[in-house]
Every structure is written in C-alpha cells, then in structure tokens.
Amino acid sequence: MRNVIVITLVGLATLATAVAPTAALGQVGDISKVTYPGWIPSDRVVPEITVEVSYDSVSGLWRYDYTVRNGSTAEQPIQSVMLRFNAPTAGVTSPAGWFQLVHFSTAAGAIPGVTFAAEASEELVETPAGVVPGEPEAAIPPGDSLTGLSITSPYPPGYARTYVQGFAPVPYLPVGFDEPTVVPDDTTNSQRGWTLGPTRYTSVVTTGGRRPAVDGFLVFMNLDRRGTTLRNPAPIALDFAAGGETVFRETLVVELNGVDVTAAFHPGPADGADLVAVFQLGKSPLVVGRNVLTARVEGIVPGTNRRAADTERLVFTVEP
Numbered sequence: 001m002r003n004v005i006v007i008t009l010v011g012l013a014t015l016a017t018a019v020a021p022t023a024a025l026g027q028v029g030d031i032s033k034v035t036y037p038g039w040i041p042s043d044r045v046v047p048e049i050t051v052e053v054s055y056d057s058v059s060g061l062w063r064y065d066y067t068v069r070n071g072s073t074a075e076q077p078i079q080s081v082m083l084r085f086n087a088p089t090a091g092v093t094s095p096a097g098w099f100q101l102v103h104f105s106t107a108a109g110a111i112p113g114v115t116f117a118a119e120a121s122e123e124l125v126e127t128p129a130g131v132v133p134g135e136p137e138a139a140i141p142p143g144d145s146l147t148g149l150s151i152t153s154p155y156p157p158g159y160a161r162t163y164v165q166g167f168a169p170v171p172y173l174p175v176g177f178d179e180p181t182v183v184p185d186d187t188t189n190s191q192r193g194w195t196l197g198p199t200r201y202t203s204v205v206t207t208g209g210r211r212p213a214v215d216g217f218l219v220f221m222n223l224d225r226r227g228t229t230l231r232n233p234a235p236i237a238l239d240f241a242a243g244g245e246t247v248f249r250e251t252l253v254v255e256l257n258g259v260d261v262t263a264a265f266h267p268g269p270a271d272g273a274d275l276v277a278v279f280q281l282g283k284s285p286l287v288v289g290r291n292v293l294t295a296r297v298e299g300i301v302p303g304t305n306r307r308a309a310d311t312e313r314l315v316f317t318v319e320p
Contacts, residue, residue: 028189036181038129040168042189045078046071046142047164049195053157053278055266061090061152062266064197066116068164069145076166077139078146080117082186083162087155087198087272089114095148097138111187113160113197116149118167130171139167151198156268156276158199158222158235163190194231201237201273206314216243217299217310218252221273228316233280236293237273238265247299249274251309254295259285281320288320 028041050067070078094100094116101115123134140146163186173181183189205228206220221237222228238254240247254262256279264284265275279286296311 027191028184031184033182034184035179036170036183037173037177038171039183040170041184042076042079042165042168043191044075044168045164045166045191046074047078047081047162047191047193048145049081049162049164049193051196053196055156057266060267060269061154062156062198064151064153064157065147066149066151066195067145067147068140068149070140070142072143074142074166076168077135077141078118078164079136079139079167080115080165081149081162082111082113082115082164082190083151083160083195083197084111084113084187085158085160085197085199086112087153087200089151089153089198091150091152093148093150095138095146097136098146098149100149114151125169127169127171130174132169132171135167135169153198154269155198155200155272156235156237156266157196157278158201158237158276159231160195160197160199162193162195163187164193165190196233196235196278199235199237199276200271201239201268201276204239204242206312207242211310213301214245214299214308214310216241216245216302217247218295218297218312220312220314223293223314223316225314228314230316230318232286232288232318232320233278234286234291234316234318235276235278236265237268237276238295239274240297241299243302245299245302247297249297251298252295253297254293256293257285257287257291261285281318286318288318291316291318 027043048069052065054063088104092100104112118136118138121134121136125132125134201221204219205224219239219242264277293314298309301308
C-alpha cells in the first residue's frame with residue numbers, strides 16, 4: 001500500500017511530500033478456514049492516502065485532511081478507510097455519500113480511531129451466488145480519488161495504521177441457513193499501510209545523556225539514544241521538565257543534520273508531548289539513512305539557583 005503524505009503547517013508555511021513504503025497486494029492471507037458461502041476478499045484495491053496537516057495556533061487544534069485515491073490497477077472500488085490511532089478527536093467530517101464512525105475506547109480488543117465508509121446502496125442484485133447488495137454509489141472506482149475526509153484534534157501527528165477495504169458483493173445468507181460462519185476480521189481483510197493521525201505520546205524514550213542534574217530539562221518521546229528507525233515522514237516528539245524542573249522553553253534550539261529546525265515544532269496537549277515536528281525527505285534536512293538531531297534548552301538545576309543548559313544529541317535512521 002502506498003501512502004503519499006503532504007504536510008502543510010498553516011501560518012508557519014512549510015510544505016513537504018513523502019512516499020511511504022509499498023506493501024504487497026492480496027493481504028487477506030490464508031482463507032482456507034472461511035465458511036461463509038460466496039465470501040469474497042475485500043483487499044483488491046490499490047490505495048494511496050494523501051494527508052494535509054495544519055495547526056491552528058488560535059484554537060490549539062491540528063487538522064488532518066485526507067485524500068484517498070484508488071490506483072488504476074485495482075480490481076474493486078474502495079468502500080471504507082479505517083485509521084487507527086490512540087488520541088481523541090475534536091471533530092470528524094466526510095463528503096456527500098460517505099459517513100464516519102468515531103471509535104475511541106479502552107475496552108479489550110477495541111481499535112481506536114475513525115472509520116470512513118461509503119453509504120450502502122439500497123439496491124439488491126441477483127447473481128449466480130445469490131442476492132448481493134449493490135455497489136455504494138460513492139465508492140472510489142479504480143483510477144479515481146476522493147477528498148473531504150477530515151479530522152481535527154488537539155493531538156499532534158504521529159504514525160496511524162490504515163486499513164482500506166474494497167467493495168466485495170458477498171451474498172446474503174439463504175433463508176434457513178443457520179450454520180456458523182467464519183470470515184477474516186476487517187484489519188486482516190484489507191490493504192494495510194501507514195499515514196499520519198492524532199497521536200497521544202505517552203512514554204519517554206530518551207531521558208538524557210551524561211549530566212543527570214539537567215537531563216530532565218528536555219526528553220524525547222519517540223527517539224532512543226541507542227538508535228531508532230523511523231518511516232518517512234518522520235515525527236519527532238519532545239517533552240520538557242520530566243522531573244518538574246524549571247525550564248526556559250524560549251531558549252530551545254533544535255538542529256537536524258546541522259540545520260536549525262526549531263520553528264518546525266508545534267504544541268500538543270498537556271497529557272502528551274509538549275512539542276512535535278514532522279520532517280520529510282526532500283522538503284527538510286531529513287535524509288535517508290543516518291540523521292543527527294541536536295537539541296538545547298536552558299533551565300534551573302534542581303536544588304540550586306544556578307542556570308544551566310541541557311544539550312542532547314541523538315542519531316536515528318530513516319527508511320525511504
């Protein structure tokens with residue numbers, strides 16, 4: 001599955017484009033245990049997902065505007081797109097002929113995020129396999145695309161799993177059929193990939209280097225000092241005052257491969273990362289392979305009145 005990602009930070013005027021890794025088609029896998037009569041896999045689509053991400057400093061909300069394209073070699077029209085992420089939304093909209101389901105739950109087995117789906121057709125079609133529902137009028141045919149899928153959230157960008165399904169006209173069970181049936185779940189019976197979506201960063205990965213007194217001034221929530229591999233585009237999440245220290249955030253300076261990128265960072269809510277930036281190949285200092293990030297911020301050394309600086313240097317790898 002190929003996801004094309006465009007990020008625009010409104011008011012701060014940065015624009016970038018990146019292509020995520022391509023996955024093989026035919027992802028349903030072993031269907032030998034399927035017992036539903038006439039069942040058809042729903043993964044015969046070739047989705048490309050484009051997202052424009054913008055941050056509104058007045059409302060404190062991030063907006064994610066998605067465009068979904070179905071490649072010309074697809075065998076089915078796209079009828080649903082599920083985005084799996086771990087943060088609440090503030091609003092979700094879809095275009096005419098589509099609807100959205102917001103599911104954010106901590107229940108066991110729940111898949112938080114948003115599902116966009118084409119409205120079902122009321123038409124019934126007679127086929128040799130039985131009566132099947134008609135194709136949704138607004139489904140995305142091969143070679144076509146759909147805009148108008150959007151999410152707003154106070155939470156900044158991170159990686160979101162995507163599951164895209166095609167329209168597969170599975171027949172209704174015949175009258176009197178009462179045998180148990182087995183079909184793959186939606187997360188298996190789909191084309192799977194990655195895009196960007198609202199993310200609640202919850203874990204500190206890097207707590208500092210060799211200066212324990214100041215290492216808490218600045219910590220990273222998705223980069224490990226031992227090395228981290230990120231996809232393109234690469235989100236970087238950082239947090240201040242891990243131990244409750246006094247930190248002067250206005251002194252923050254971040255460099256990526258020797259270029260000042262401090263202005264690329266924007267805030268998230270109090271229960272996640274303090275600042276997040278997303279960097280892209282070809283539109284930022286980010287490069288394929290080895291990248292070096294340095295960050296510096298000043299604060300007060302705990303138990304003293306002495307001002308000092310915490311400087312971090314992290315090396316991470318980016319896949320094309």
